[in-house]
Amino acid sequence: MHSKEQIGHDEYQNTADWLMSHTKHRPLVAIICGSGLGMLADTLKCQDSFDYSDIPGFPQSTVQGHAGRLVFGELKGKSCVCMQGRFHMYEGHSLLKTTFPIRVFKLMGVETLIVTNAAGSLADGLQPGDIMIIKDHINFLGLVGLNPLCGPNDDKFGPRFPAMSGCYDKGLRSLLMEIAKQMGVADLVQEGVYAMVGGPNFETIAEAKLLHRLGVDAVGMSTAPEVVVATHCGLRVFGLSLITNKVVKSYEDSESVNHEGVLEVGRLRSHTVQQLKNKVQRTAGMSNAMANQQSIDLLFISLLILFLVLVVLIVLCWVFRHFKNRNLTEMRISAGQLPLRMVIRTKPEHAQQFMDHLMDRFIFQEETGPDCEEAFTEEHEQVTSNPSQSQKVIPKKMSQWISMALPPRQARKREMTLNSRSPCTDQSQAEIHALQQQDEPQHALSSCH
Numbered sequence: 440m441h442s443k444e445q446i447g448h449d450e451y452q453n454t455a456d457w458l459m460s461h462t463k464h465r466p467l468v469a470i471i472c473g474s475g476l477g478m479l480a481d482t483l484k485c486q487d488s489f490d491y492s493d494i495p496g497f498p499q500s501t502v503q504g505h506a507g508r509l510v511f512g513e514l515k516g517k518s519c520v521c522m523q524g525r526f527h528m529y530e531g532h533s534l535l536k537t538t539f540p541i542r543v544f545k546l547m548g549v550e551t552l553i554v555t556n557a558a559g560s561l562a563d564g565l566q567p568g569d570i571m572i573i574k575d576h577i578n579f580l581g582l583v584g585l586n587p588l589c590g591p592n593d594d595k596f597g598p599r600f601p602a603m604s605g606c607y608d609k610g611l612r613s614l615l616m617e618i619a620k621q622m623g624v625a626d627l628v629q630e631g632v633y634a635m636v637g638g639p640n641f642e643t644i645a646e647a648k649l650l651h652r653l654g655v656d657a658v659g660m661s662t663a664p665e666v667v668v669a670t671h672c673g674l675r676v677f678g679l680s681l682i683t684n685k686v687v688k689s690y691e692d693s694e695s696v697n698h699e700g701v702l703e704v705g706r707l708r709s710h711t712v713q714q715l716k717n718k719v720q721r722t723a724g725m726s727n728a729m730a731n732q733q734s735i736d737l738l739f740i741s742l743l744i745l746f747l748v749l750v751v752l753i754v755l756c757w758v759f760r761h762f763k764n765r766n767l768t769e770m771r772i773s774a775g776q777l778p779l780r781m782v783i784r785t786k787p788e789h790a791q792q793f794m795d796h797l798m799d800r801f802i803f804q805e806e807t808g809p810d811c812e813e814a815f816t817e818e819h820e821q822v823t824s825n826p827s828q829s830q831k832v833i834p835k836k837m838s839q840w841i842s843m844a845l846p847p848r849q850a851r852k853r854e855m856t857l858n859s860r861s862p863c864t865d866q867s868q869a870e871i872h873a874l875q876q877q878d879e880p881q882h883a884l885s886s887c888h
């Protein structure tokens with residue numbers, strides 16, 4: 440039973456330490472080369488390569504087309520590590536063993552895993568030689584409990600129940616589509632769902648029909664366990680399937696698939712796959728820390744722009760209000776001893792009318808208030824003694840309560856009119872001057888006695 444097998448954290452760590460003591464490379468990207476795709480490592484500079492048989496704890500590769508070598512090297516100055524040959528369950532390895540290198544890479548500081556494989560197509564639109572960007576997978580082994588994460592969970596790597604939705608990085612997927620367009624090979628590239636079956640036999644026609652009905656675009660015998668383990672330990676994953684054959688789905692079809700044919704297509708398309716892989720690898724080679732820093736910078740700039748827009752809006756509102764109120768007369772009314780105030784803004788021509796009504800009201804109330812009788816009588820006499828005066832005069836007592844602020848230009852005119860028409864007391868003159876010197880619309884007490 441695979442689930443009883445355990446690999447201790449120390450065993451992964453020992454292998455990681457051994458590798459790091461044998462190479463100066465500190466890769467951020469790891470690549471697993473699928474069947475016939477071992478040449479993906481060829482373009483790496485300053486290579487350090489190790490046979491799997493020399494690496495402590497590493498399983499051995501037994502499949503033709505999988506060299507069994509770990510190659511460290513640089514692409515455009517960025518270190519990466521390439522597995523020339525992967526491990527399959529059908530070789531007799533446990534799923535924990537087939538995914539052993541992934542956790543070792545994680546402990547070495549790898550952040551992104553690029554998986555490649557050879558696969559048979561079920562989708563009518565995928566032809567041999569096409570490249571499928573893996574959008575998602577169906578892990579048939581996992582669905583029946585054959586999963587490298589079975590057994591005690593190593594919390595140092597990841598959670599007991601890891602999410603798998605979105606395990607194939609969306610950003611890198613769209614990036615590859617862009618790159619394919621730029622390279623003029625967009626018609627060779629499309630996204631699809633990969634399914635992993637146990638192998639090593641290829642599919643019967645009934646199985647092929649079933650997979651097709653289930654929505655599988657391409658099928659192979661690897662990849663899913665590696666992706667599950669990589670996602671569990673927080674690696675960013677990108678996957679490419681090279682379509683090496685069409686899966687036979689019809690009893691009338693006389694064609695049949697074989698491993699040599701699979702390897703041959705791999706060799707023929709190796710150059711294109713290599714170019715695509717290199718371009719994604721260069722972007723992925725930018726560490727998560729760098730990518731995060733870029734996101735933080737972007738967030739900071741967005742916030743700054745938002746703040747500036749807010750400031751501009753506030754200033755615009757202030758200016759708008761200022762100009763809107765500029766030509767209005769402002770009347771401020773304070774009531775009693777309570778801090779009760781009312782501000783009324785109205786067109787200058789309506790202001791006097793309003794004041795007249797207000798004063799009539801006040802006078803009526805003053806008449807009924809016993810304590811203000813004396814003040815009222817005195818003021819009332821003043822008003823009635825000069826009935827020709829077109830503008831009513833606010834009684835002295837009320838001037839404590841009512842004030843008017845005219846628009847700046849009108850305030851000046853009004854001041855001149857008041858000066859020429861009726862002599863103001865020294866006190867109210869002083870108030871007019873004092874208030875007019877303020878920046879606000881000038882306040883002119885309209886009480887003139």
Ligand SMILES: O=P(O)(O)O[C@H]1O[C@H](CO)[C@@H](O)[C@H]1O
Pocket residue numbers: 472473474525527555556557558638659660661662697698701
């Ligand atoms: O998935 P990779 O390793 O690319 O290999 C694929 O090709 C082999 C069959 O020809 C199988 O191992 C299948 O999984």
Ligand SMILES: Nc1nc2[nH]cnc2c(=O)[nH]1
Pocket residue numbers: 557558559560636638640641642658659660683684685686696701
């Ligand atoms: N299962 C399976 N694996 C493959 N690997 C390459 N081609 C195929 C295929 O047709 N079926």
